[in-house]
Amino acid sequence: MVRFRAATKGTSIARRRIRTASRRARGAIVLLMLGAACTRNLHLLPPSPTAAATTTAGPWTSMIFAARTDSGVFVIDLGWGRASSGLRDVLAQIDADTADVRYAFLTHAHRDHIGAWPSVAHSTFVMGRDEVPRFLGDSAYTGFAPRIGEAINDTHHPRAEEITIHALTGDTAFVFGRDTLRAFAVPGHTPGSTAYLFRETLFAGDAANYGALSGFRGALSIYSDDVDASHASMRALFARLDTLEARVSTLCTAHAKCAPVDSALRARVTR
Numbered sequence: 001m002v003r004f005r006a007a008t009k010g011t012s013i014a015r016r017r018i019r020t021a022s023r024r025a026r027g028a029i030v031l032l033m034l035g036a037a038c039t040r041n042l043h044l045l046p047p048s049p050t051a052a053a054t055t056t057a058g059p060w061t062s063m064i065f066a067a068r069t070d071s072g073v074f075v076i077d078l079g080w081g082r083a084s085s086g087l088r089d090v091l092a093q094i095d096a097d098t099a100d101v102r103y104a105f106l107t108h109a110h111r112d113h114i115g116a117w118p119s120v121a122h123s124t125f126v127m128g129r130d131e132v133p134r135f136l137g138d139s140a141y142t143g144f145a146p147r148i149g150e151a152i153n154d155t156h157h158p159r160a161e162e163i164t165i166h167a168l169t170g171d172t173a174f175v176f177g178r179d180t181l182r183a184f185a186v187p188g189h190t191p192g193s194t195a196y197l198f199r200e201t202l203f204a205g206d207a208a209n210y211g212a213l214s215g216f217r218g219a220l221s222i223y224s225d226d227v228d229a230s231h232a233s234m235r236a237l238f239a240r241l242d243t244l245e246a247r248v249s250t251l252c253t254a255h256a257k258c259a260p261v262d263s264a265l266r267a268r269v270t271r
C-alpha cells in the first residue's frame with residue numbers, strides 16, 4: 001500500500017514534470033516561430049522612394065529588397081510562398097514592375113529565397129559561382145533542413161538555357177550610376193553564399209540570423225552546409241569591410257531582421 005502510494009506520487013511528479021517541460025517546449029517553439037515570422041527594424045533599410053523591402057508569405061518571412069538607381073532597377077533575393085505577388089508589390093513601391101528588373105542578386109539559392117525567379121527570368125541572376133549548380137538543381141545542399149525539404153518537395157529550378165547568370169568568383173563591385181553595390185563572398189551557410197552592401201546596408205543572407213530567444217547570431221547549423229566556415233567567413237568579411245573603410249550602418253538577414261551595426265552585433269553574427 002505504502003509502496004503503491006509512493007509509486008503513484010512518483011508517477012504524478014514525473015507527469016507534472018513532463019507537462020511542465022512540454023508547456024515550456026511549446027512556449028519556446030511559439031517564441032521561435034514568432035521570432036522567425038516577424039520583421040525587425042525594416043525602417044533601417046535604405047528609404048523610399050528609391051528602395052523598398054517586403055516579406056513574402058510563408059513561415060519564414062523571406063525578404064525581397066528592391067532598389068531603383070540611375071542605371072535601372074535591381075532586387076536582392078526573390079522570396080518564397082507568394083513570392084511573385086510579393087515581388088510585384090515591392091517593385092510597385094519604387095514605381096517599377098518586373099520588366100524593369102535588370103539584376104536579381106541572390107544571397108544564396110535555398111528554396112526560400114528564389115521563389116519569384118520565373119517573374120524575372122529576363123534579368124541577369126548574380127550569385128556566387130558555387131551557388132550556380134545549386135540554383136540550377138544540378139547539385140544539392142548538404143545542410144540537414146534543406147535536404148529534408150528537398151526530399152519532401154522538389155524546388156522549381158530554372159534550366160541553364162532559359163536564364164542569364166553572372167557567377168561571382170570573388171568580391172565584386174557593381175556600379176549603378178551614383179550607387180555602388182558591393183558583393184562579398186561569405187561561403188559556409190551555402191558554398192556560394194554572398195553578402196551585399198548597398199547604401200550602407202549589409203544584406204547578409206542567412207550567414208546572419210535572428211531568434212526570438214537568442215537574438216542575432218551567425219548561421220545556424222541545421223540549415224547550413226558548413227556552419228564553422230560561415231562564421232569564419234563573417235569574421236573575414238568584417239575585416240575586409242574595415243580595410244575598405246566601408247560605411248556599414250545596418251545589417252539585415254535574409255529573413256527581414258535588421259539591426260544597427262556595432263561591435264556587439266559584429267561579435268554576435270560571427271559566432
Ligand SMILES: [Zn+2]
Pocket residue numbers: 108110189206223
Ligand atoms: Zn538559407
